[in-house]
Amino acid sequence: MHNFELISNILCPYTQRAAIQLAEKGQEARRTYIDLADKPDWFIRLSPLGKVPLLRVGDTAVFETAVICEYIEEATVGQAPMWPDRALDRARHRAWAEFASTVIADVFGFYMAPEEAAFERERSELAGRFARLESQLAGAGPYFGGERFGLVDAAFAPIFRLLETFDRLADFRLLQGLPATAAYRHKLAERPSVRAAVVPEYGQVFMRYLAGRGSYMSRLVTAEATSVEA
Structure with missing residues (x-):
C-alpha cells in the first residue's frame, strides 16, 4: 500500500x-x-x-x-488499468479527459455569470459541450469506453455531481435531447468510488459557496432558500 x-x-x-x-x-x-x-x-x-x-x-x-x-x-501497475490497452484508444481517452477539464471551466463560467444574458450564453455553451459528448456515447456504454470504468469516467463524474446541485434550483436544460449523456450521468452516480469521492455534506457546502458568488445563479440560490423558509 x-x-x-x-x-x-x-x-x-x-x-x-x-x-x-x-x-x-x-x-x-x-x-x-x-x-x-x-x-x-x-x-x-x-x-x-x-x-x-x-x-x-x-x-x-x-x-x-x-x-x-x-x-x-x-x-499501481497490475491493478485495474484505467486507460485502454491500445495506444490509439489511450490517446483518444486522454483527449476526452482533457475535454472534461475544459467542461469544468465552462461550468465555472456558467455559475459565475453576472447577469441573465451572460448566464444564458454560458448555459448554451455548456449544453453544446454536452452535445459533443453525446456524439461519443451513442451506441457505447455503460461507460465511455464500454464495459470498463476508466479515467475518462472519473473525469466526467465530478461534473455531473455539480449538475445535481443545479437541478435543485431549476431545469437548465443542459442535457435536453441527450439521452445517452443523461444515462451516462446516472450510471456514474451509482459508482461507489464516485459517491465516496466527496464529503457527505458536499451538496450543502456547494450551495453555500454558490450563494456567496454575487452571480446570477447566486440570486437563484437565495430565491430557492427563501421559498423553502416561507
Whole structure:
C-alpha cells in the first residue's frame, strides 16, 4: 500500500478525479482539506502553482491533475488499468479527459455569470459541450469506453455531481435531447468510488459557496432558500 495524501479544498472537482481513481485501485489516501483563500505556509512550499489537487507521496509532492493521475496509474501497475490497452484508444481517452477539464471551466463560467444574458450564453455553451459528448456515447456504454470504468469516467463524474446541485434550483436544460449523456450521468452516480469521492455534506457546502458568488445563479440560490423558509 502506498503512502498517499491527497490535498485539496473541499469542493475541487479535479481532486475528485484522483480520489475516484485511487478508490478504483483499492488505494487508501489521507485526505487533507485547506482553505484556498488562506493557504497554509506548508502548502505554499509544496505547491509551486498554489493550486489543488496536490498528491503527497512520502516527502515528494506531485501537482497538476493529469500528472497526478498518470503517476497513480504507473505506481499501481497490475491493478485495474484505467486507460485502454491500445495506444490509439489511450490517446483518444486522454483527449476526452482533457475535454472534461475544459467542461469544468465552462461550468465555472456558467455559475459565475453576472447577469441573465451572460448566464444564458454560458448555459448554451455548456449544453453544446454536452452535445459533443453525446456524439461519443451513442451506441457505447455503460461507460465511455464500454464495459470498463476508466479515467475518462472519473473525469466526467465530478461534473455531473455539480449538475445535481443545479437541478435543485431549476431545469437548465443542459442535457435536453441527450439521452445517452443523461444515462451516462446516472450510471456514474451509482459508482461507489464516485459517491465516496466527496464529503457527505458536499451538496450543502456547494450551495453555500454558490450563494456567496454575487452571480446570477447566486440570486437563484437565495430565491430557492427563501421559498423553502416561507
